[in-house]
Amino acid sequence: MTAVVDPRPRQREQRSVRVIPGRKSRRPAVGPWLIVAIIAIGGFLGLGITQTSLDRAAFELAELNKAIEQAEDRNLDLKLQIARLESPARIAPLAEEMGLVLPEDTRKLYVDLDEEVPVYAEAERGESNQ
């Protein structure tokens, strides 16, 4: 039994074998992702820093408001002290204790505006005008 070689190409096999162009191997593009990551991280950091700053500012503001309130209270206290110290009800008895008395023998000087100006005054005025 001799084997017969069929010279025709085996079309079926030929059809099933085809050349697929290989993909060009390239390195993954990390640049854009890196940028996005940096922006994201930067954003988070920025937000965090901003938030911290805002919180700090808010704390400082709260402290300042408290200080203002304390200063206003202190101011009111001082005003009260001044008013109490200035009160005639406090000063008058102290003055009496220290020996101050109202003058009993007072002298009042009255200027009569209708009276004619003395002659010597006219003379002095005249001289000074010359």
Next chain:
Amino acid sequence: MSAEKKRRFTAADVRLAVVGLFVVLAWLGMGYRLFHIQVLAAPDLARQGLEQRLVERELAPQRGKIFDRNGEILALTVEAQSLYAVPDQLESPLWVAQQIGGALGVDGDALYQRLTSGSSFVYIKRQVDRETAQSILDLGVKGIYAHPEPTRVYPAGVTASHVTGFVDIDGVGREGLELVYDEALTGVPGKAVFERSLDGTPILQGYSDIVPAIPGVDLYTTIDLPLQYQAQKSCADAVERTGAESCWVVALHVETGEILAMTGYPVFDPETRRTVDPACDDLEGEERSTCLAFRNFVIRGIYEPGSTQKLITVAAALEEGEVDINTVIPEVADELELKPGACEDDDDDLYGCYRDFSRHETRDMTVAEIFSQSSNIGTIKIAEKLGQRRLVQYIQAFGLGKRTGVDYTAEAAGILNFEAGCDICWASAAIGYSVAATPMQMAAAYAAVGNDGMWITPHLVAARTDVDGDIEPTPVETKQVISPTTARIMQELLAQVVAEGTGIQGSVEGYRVGGKTGTANRIGPDGRYTNETRASFVGMAPISDPQVVVAVLIDNPSREFRTGGQAAAPVFAEVMEQALHRLAVTPDHAR
């Protein structure tokens, strides 16, 4: 292959399917629940969450200040500390009551009772100053705490208390200007809504909605504090000198109706809310409470003005042309009987008998003499020419019998007793009986004479300023009650009274002063006149251009000081002199 297809579900498959289904349903349920929470109920839940963190607090407005006419503070609100105890935390309530209560001036027994009454919160003392509160807290006693609380203080002490009045422990106006202007002084409360953490600390970046409180307005009164002090001191001295029950003074600026001073003695402490009068210490119960209560006779007390009323009678007769100052009134006796038999009893038990203060011969007198010598009989004869109807008209025109409208609480209207059938009331009214007036009414009537016949509403507040600094002046009513000519004549007649009549002790060096003394018997509890008197003096200065009117009333002085000239005129002189100096009025009377 066909064998596999034909394989029937085993029990394991069913269990797996059930579990799978359960898992799917569970996921679906959780998904729905998530959807419900995150989408459907989200706004409501967010609101509930916020509400748990939100707290709403009322922002108390700062109560307005009260100033005198020179900007001196009469009343202001500062922050104090209120000490309180949580009795459950106290180790020894008795020690707290005795030691801490004693240090704060609190009744130890009463405090101990409150601390052991089962209450969970007890005030030890409210509104103490910060130093005192801190010294108590520094003791480190467990169960004692303090919280800030505003308190009203009056730096001038008792001096201006009859003007300012006072507030209660909660800062609500109860008397005087504090009550009249309570709403304006209080301001409008604000509101703060903010997020807080569990420990109550506000979340700084959280939600907040703050409507600020609007502070109360500031009142600028017409009072001159040094003059007010002088008036009070003069009153205190007068009470000591004359042995009187009380003394009251009011000083008015003639041209504006501004009240420069209004005070009296005994004095009232607006911070303790009690009258400072040793006489009260001897009393108990209701009498003691009445004694310690706030009084202001200048506005609320009524008295028969006596001879000071003659100004109105004579002015009315002059204005109506019935007399002039030189008109001679014939046969002026020292006694007049308008009801038959009234003068037969020396005790004057029957009304209708009128007598002059001093006995004198029956003689002809001019109107000027009648006024300067304060003749009751002569004045009644002048009033007879005028008639009751016109006399009443002028009394009312001068502001008696109705409230002056002064910006103060509970002003008395006074009494005009002209009831039908009283045929002698006109005569009584002509000399200051059958009429009851307040010292303020009398001062305003005299100020009208000093102001060339123009009556002006007396007032205590010149202006009020709101938080923006806008100034709102107090409106005043004016009315012409007599002509300027009659007013000038009356001023000169008043000057005569001081220069050579009954009011000589009311003179002030350097100034021409005009005034009128008044001495009226007090009415007893039985409604009849007693021998006790109310001595008064009302006058003005300088006569060349009256600037100030001062009215003084001394209630029940001792016998030797029973008249207005003896008891009230010296007080008038002291207050008037100070007033003229304070207003820098040029002297008009060289000696």
